[in-house]
Amino acid sequence: MHPGSNASGEGWLLRYRWSPQGDDEPLPPEIAFLAAHGVTVPQLIKAKRYALLWGVTPSEALLALGFIDEDAFYRALAAETGVPLLPADIAISPHAPYDLGIRAGIVALQPNRRHLAFAMAPRGIAVQELLLRGPRLARQGVALIAPRRLAERVMAASAPPHRAPGGPRVAG
Numbered sequence: 001m002h003p004g005s006n007a008s009g010e011g012w013l014l015r016y017r018w019s020p021q022g023d024d025e026p027l028p029p030e031i032a033f034l035a036a037h038g039v040t041v042p043q044l045i046k047a048k049r050y051a052l053l054w055g056v057t058p059s060e061a062l063l064a065l066g067f068i069d070e071d072a073f074y075r076a077l078a079a080e081t082g083v084p085l086l087p088a089d090i091a092i093s094p095h096a097p098y099d100l101g102i103r104a105g106i107v108a109l110q111p112n113r114r115h116l117a118f119a120m121a122p123r124g125i126a127v128q129e130l131l132l133r134g135p136r137l138a139r140q141g142v143a144l145i146a147p148r149r150l151a152e153r154v155m156a157a158s159a160p161p162h163r164a165p166g167g168p169r170v171a172g
Contacts, residue, residue, distance in 0.1 A: 028058040030127040034068060037076035043067040057124035074146040077127065081134025086119045086143035092157040102151045109143075117141035121150040 027035075027044050028051075035041055039062070047062035054061060063070055078085045086109075092101075093108040101107035105121040120142050122130045130137065130144075145153070 028128070029131055030125070031058045031062050033080045033131065034062070034073070034076055037068075037072075037079070039068050057127075059124060059127050070146045070148055074121075074144050077122075077130065078144045081130055081138070081144075083120075083130065083134050083138045084114075084116070084143050086116070086145040086149075087114070090114065090116055090119075090143070092119065092153045094157050096154060096157060098154055098158040101154045102147075105147060105150065107150065107154055115141050116143045119143050119145045119150060119153075121145050121147040123147060 025045055025048075027041075028048055031039075031044050031047060035044060043065075044058075044062070044067075047065055047067060048058050050065060051058040051061035054064075056064070059073070062068060063073060068076075075085065077083075090112045091110045093110050096107040105123060105126065107119050109116050109119055118141065120130075120137070121144070
């Protein structure tokens with residue numbers, strides 16, 4: 001559990017309601033936590049403003065503006081919520097629905113010794129929900145992964161076996 005939060009995570013986001021520099025401009029919780037992970041408050045404010053202009057979420061604007069890369073964003077989110085990052089040695093279930101898994105941002109995992117059951121790549125408002133529910137999800141076998149990485153791993157798990165020219169099928 002994050003310092004300053006209660007058992008349900010309530011009150012957890014309140015420390016991010018206003019920028020740490022005392023500005024009167026509220027920062028969206030889905031990106032405000034990044035002030036503790038190397039993104040400057042002016043960058044967060046700029047991302048918030050562009051999100052309104054572009055009609056996207058603040059986290060999407062932040063990533064599009066290049067203030068943080070996707071992998072670093074999800075590492076910071078994992079550190080902030082206590083939900084682990086999906087280790088490279090844990091495979092996506094080959095039965096995970098390819099298109100639905102990528103669109104929904106959540107897929108089942110193959111059984112593993114770490115007891116992780118699902119990989120999740122939250123976007124937009126789902127990031128804010130994760131900030132509220134992180135400790136609970138960590139106990140339920142959920143791991144985080146960046147959306148691009150999730151898509152790569154789902155496509156690899158869904159790929160048909162390769163056939164060597166003139167030879168037997170080779171698993172790929």
